[in-house]
Amino acid sequence: xxxxxxxxVTALKxxxxxMQEKLTKVGLENLQDVLFHLPLRxxxxxxxxxxxSLRPGxxxxxxxxxxxxxxxxxxxxxxxxxxxxxxxxxxLRFYHFSNAQKEGLKRGTHLRCYGEVRxxxxxxxxxxxxxxxxxxxxxxxxxxxxxxxxxxTEGLTQxxxxxxxxxALARLGxxxxxxxxxxxxxxxxxxxxxxxxxxxxxxxxxDADIEELAEGRHWAQHRLAFEELLTHQLSxxxxxxxxxxxxxxxxxxASKLPAQFLHNLGFEPTGAQKRVGAEIAxxxxxxxxxxxxxxxxxGSGKTVVAAFAALQALEAGYQVALMAPTExxxxxxxxNFSKWLQPLGLEVAWLAGKLKGKARAAALEQIASxxxxxxxxxxxxxxxxxxxxxxxxxxxxxxxxxxQQRLALRKxxxxxxxxxxxxxxxxxxxxxxxAMSAYADLDTSILDELPPxxxxxxxxxxxxxxxxxxxxxxxxxxxxxxxxxxxxxxIEESEELTCQAAETTFEDLAAALGGLNVGLxxxxxxxxxxxxxxxxxxxxxxxxxxxxxVIEVGVDVPNASLxxxxxxxxxxxxxxxxxxxxxxxxxxxxxxxxxxxPPLSQLGRERLGIMRETxxxxxxxxxxxxxxxxxxxxxxxxxxxxxxxxADLMRDADLLPAVRDASMSLLQxxxxxxSPLLDRWLRxxxxxxxx
Ligand code: ADP
Ligand code: MG
Numbered sequence: 001x002x003x004x005x006x007x008x009v010t011a012l013k014x015x016x017x018x019m020q021e022k023l024t025k026v027g028l029e030n031l032q033d034v035l036f037h038l039p040l041r042x043x044x045x046x047x048x049x050x051x052x053s054l055r056p057g058x059x060x061x062x063x064x065x066x067x068x069x070x071x072x073x074x075x076x077x078x079x080x081x082x083x084x085x086x087x088x089x090x091x092l093r094f095y096h097f098s099n100a101q102k103e104g105l106k107r108g109t110h111l112r113c114y115g116e117v118r119x120x121x122x123x124x125x126x127x128x129x130x131x132x133x134x135x136x137x138x139x140x141x142x143x144x145x146x147x148x149x150x151x152x153t154e155g156l157t158q159x160x161x162x163x164x165x166x167x168a169l170a171r172l173g174x175x176x177x178x179x180x181x182x183x184x185x186x187x188x189x190x191x192x193x194x195x196x197x198x199x200x201x202x203x204x205x206x207d208a209d210i211e212e213l214a215e216g217r218h219w220a221q222h223r224l225a226f227e228e229l230l231t232h233q234l235s236x237x238x239x240x241x242x243x244x245x246x247x248x249x250x251x252x253x254a255s256k257l258p259a260q261f262l263h264n265l266g267f268e269p270t271g272a273q274k275r276v277g278a279e280i281a282x283x284x285x286x287x288x289x290x291x292x293x294x295x296x297x298x299g300s301g302k303t304v305v306a307a308f309a310a311l312q313a314l315e316a317g318y319q320v321a322l323m324a325p326t327e328x329x330x331x332x333x334x335x336n337f338s339k340w341l342q343p344l345g346l347e348v349a350w351l352a353g354k355l356k357g358k359a360r361a362a363a364l365e366q367i368a369s370x371x372x373x374x375x376x377x378x379x380x381x382x383x384x385x386x387x388x389x390x391x392x393x394x395x396x397x398x399x400x401x402x403x404q405q406r407l408a409l410r411k412x413x414x415x416x417x418x419x420x421x422x423x424x425x426x427x428x429x430x431x432x433x434x435a436m437s438a439y440a441d442l443d444t445s446i447l448d449e450l451p452p453x454x455x456x457x458x459x460x461x462x463x464x465x466x467x468x469x470x471x472x473x474x475x476x477x478x479x480x481x482x483x484x485x486x487x488x489x490x491i492e493e494s495e496e497l498t499c500q501a502a503e504t505t506f507e508d509l510a511a512a513l514g515g516l517n518v519g520l521x522x523x524x525x526x527x528x529x530x531x532x533x534x535x536x537x538x539x540x541x542x543x544x545x546x547x548x549x550v551i552e553v554g555v556d557v558p559n560a561s562l563x564x565x566x567x568x569x570x571x572x573x574x575x576x577x578x579x580x581x582x583x584x585x586x587x588x589x590x591x592x593x594x595x596x597x598p599p600l601s602q603l604g605r606e607r608l609g610i611m612r613e614t615x616x617x618x619x620x621x622x623x624x625x626x627x628x629x630x631x632x633x634x635x636x637x638x639x640x641x642x643x644x645x646x647a648d649l650m651r652d653a654d655l656l657p658a659v660r661d662a663s664m665s666l667l668q669x670x671x672x673x674x675s676p677l678l679d680r681w682l683r684x685x686x687x688x689x690x691x
Pocket of ligand 2: 302303396
């Protein structure tokens, strides 16, 4: 039997050029792809549910006799069909219907319907059910398996996808779909056979536990998740190997510049900064590219560590690029690095997407002619940016960048031969196992010590009905010479609404706090305006800064010691932790008020409770993981970090250590299995293992 990976979809009955095009859109080119295109969820059409036992929210097949069909007027005209099966009555509601349809739903008609049951004005209702009239004698069978619902695209129906998977399943056998997990490994990690898992997930039997499937706890899902995570791990390891195989500029450990820098700095590096600095210094002195991730909690002093790394490259006469995910953060770095490097006689260049025209041309020229330090946003990695002698790339807050972006960097090296070293800094506390998987291509250093003199932020939860008290508290703090942030959180994923809300809050607070200087900063303002506001806040000219979460990363004003966060329940814990890290940077006791909108859900209460109890980012991450369990902690949706078909990094976190071990074994003992696995899972635009 031919391998299904080698059989194009056009080999299936009824798949012509037009259909092939649609299938390509969802990544289906061959029969293996069809089999790995797994259902998102299932419907149970295997049994007929008595109307009397229906519950709202249930998707169900019901059968009964039409007892009446009327036009209901209400807000919108609709056809209301009453259906009775002897156990109860249900209404079918149609907002769109033809006359013929109405005729076909006459009193006395016997119907089988499928749809979601909801409470309506006439009791339980199904809106626009799928239905068919049953003619007395012939029995129509119910489905034998759960009905799969596949991810799809326009013009590709579920029915069509079901047919295709049916045809592909008919050809599924041990030879047509090789199992690349060697038996030894399958046994060791108790993973069932691949073909069986695939078959099960496409057509779960009628007695399958639909909830277990929905939660991804079935063995067949584990089997595939394992393979997918394994493949991901392998691809990262390949990526790492391919980077390591390149040459990097060897940068001798520096002495002159660091000594001057340290002299001007005004503080002594922490033990952790020294240790991590030494790890980096060692890597940079090698002739293979460094790939290092520095994880350090908010405020642990990552920027200074980055500066030491930069000096090593600069002293050797090379260029350094520092990239940050947002303009505001990049600007902050630009200011810091200018302050630090100019006294050492080193020029700092600036490039961001918003820089246009002459200024942009000048910046590009400056970079191409060898400005030693270049700071900017991802604009730095556009094709038109040519570096002169780039030896080190520093990326701040890596969680916002994908592997793809990391890849683009390598092409910016000194010349085609030399690949720059990479230093990635993140404050996102990621539990260890997750970090191992998400950053398998990187070495990790941890900054586990805060600079001395920090006081932990005292966090309290206050309901927004006590807003006036909180405003008074802000007044008192500001009158005592301290500064405060008032943070407005995201409204329904809309930046525009959020900025508007921030504007309103700003006006209200400015009015309520007459006599205090109140500023506003949000993402819709021009960079120059933002910079001016930040500057005024830094200088102390503004006492209260009303902000959206644009201040989440990097903003550093040690005199700010009070933060109010409105509707903290809207944010993830990691984000709250980041925000809160903006205070507690000076020696004054700092406070954070979580001004929530009651009632809080049980979960919401627990999560905010964690914020009150601890300031340790790693602990917060672990707890969040515990409480949310299967969830979106890594926020793959927001970050675009990793997209899996079956696996869920959080849900399947417990598989990760085994996945890592298995990937080592596979690489050593079965290297020929690696490419087919990559091909199976990562073919579409994300095969970062091959460069
Ligand atoms: P993050 O790790 O969150 O990026 P930063 O690099 O912004 O932290 O540092 C936070 C603040 O701590 C800055 O004001 C920085 O100057 C200061 N800082 C960093 N290292 C030390 C240190 N060893 N001693 C005292 N202050 C430090
Ligand atoms: Mg930082």
